[in-house]
Amino acid sequence: MKRLSLIVLGCVLLSGCIFDPVFDTSNWDAYQRSSAAIKAKLNNDDLRRLEIALRYLLLEGTPNIAADEQLYNNLTATNPYFIVARLGPKIDGRSAAAVIKNLTIKLDSEISATEARLQNLRDVLxxxxxxxxxxxxxxxxxxxxxxxxxxxxxxxxxxxxxxxxxxxxxxxxxxxxxxxxxxxxxxxxxxxxxxxxxxxxxxxxxxxxxxxxxxxxxxxxxxxxxxxxxNGAKVIAVDSDQLDLERKVRAALQ
Missing domain, CATH: 2.60.40 (Immunoglobulin-like)
Known part of the structure; x- marks a missing residue:
């Protein structure tokens, strides 16, 4: 029984060694350490996809997100606490693969819903x-x-x-x-x-x-x-720029 327990424990420990590292957003230093550990294990293509996902998640919901190059640079250079607060709920405890997968699923859902609304309103136009x-x-x-x-x-x-x-x-x-x-x-x-x-x-x-x-x-x-x-209400209340951006990000994550 003792030998069996040791074998089981060894398997657990070995399996734990092959787990992908995850983001820790408990504070800025923890985020930087976990981010470095994650990126060190990625190939160039996966690293590119992760950077795209993190950039989108950081700026998600801001006006004119597609044109916010300067805003992104300012945030990443001068406001680490904002980054942790903004990304924490979306990536904490998740691996790079999970972050990319979750965002892909989210974008698929949002794009499909928007396109369905547009299709229903084309007759109105x-x-x-x-x-x-x-x-x-x-x-x-x-x-x-x-x-x-x-x-x-x-x-x-x-x-x-x-x-x-x-x-x-x-x-x-x-x-x-x-x-x-x-x-x-x-x-x-x-x-x-x-x-x-x-x-x-x-x-x-x-x-x-x-x-x-x-x-x-x-x-x-x-x-x-x-x-x-x-009354000044738009018949199609859809942000076409946002839809185009979601399509581009979704394609880049593939």
Whole structure:
């Protein structure tokens, strides 16, 4: 019996030796030590995936997370206590593999839920019709300026106060657009059901490139990405930038 107990104990000890190290976020020093131990056992690919996961988890929930390079650098350089408090509930007691796996599952769930909501709302966006989009240059005094023009009609049952558009200028057999822009149009007095208005806009930036003036076969595509009702509530309350970021992070964790 004693010999059997020793064998069992030896197996337990041996099995404990092959366990992956886990994060300890009880304090900053413990976090640094555990993090170093974890990273020392990872290959380059797993280390890259862990860094991506930790970065996302640290900045998760902050506004404009995709563009917060400076915020990330500031936090990691000057605020260790914030890092421990922020990451602790998400990684404490977990190995690198578990952190990556948990975040992957979380992102899968959030992406699926958002995409399902978007799919259900695409028909709603179809109630705003865009027709006859045109891109041309108009002489104004001594200057020629680009013009984007199209008609928009409210085929829904409720008034619309504001519409969000995405415009893309292409030519046949060219995969990269010449210009693209997102813009918002506010309708004074609203756009009532079955009402149609002609919109004429003067785009800037890429659209003002003089070489575009000679595009005889230019094709302008204008799509509706969202709109607001009479109370100013968006029909699709989805952060498209956040969804794009989640997709990119999920792909990088694979």
């Amino acid at each position: 179809g109630s705003v019709e865009v027709s006859s989009p045109r891109y041309y240059w108009k002489q104004s005094g001594y200057l020629a300026q680009p013009v984007v023009e199209f008609a928009v009609r409210n085929d829904g049952r409720s008034p619309i106060s504001r519409i969000y558009f995405r415009s893309v200028l292409t030519t046949p057999n060219r995969s990269i657009p010449w210009a693209r822009q997102e813009f918002v149009q506010t309708f004074k007095g609203g756009l009532e059901p079955h009402e149609k208005q002609q919109l004429t806009l003067q785009p800037r930036g890429q659209w003002s490139d003089p070489q575009l003036k000679d595009l005889y076969n230019a094709e302008l595509k204008v799509t509706v990405t969202n709109f607001e009702d009479a």
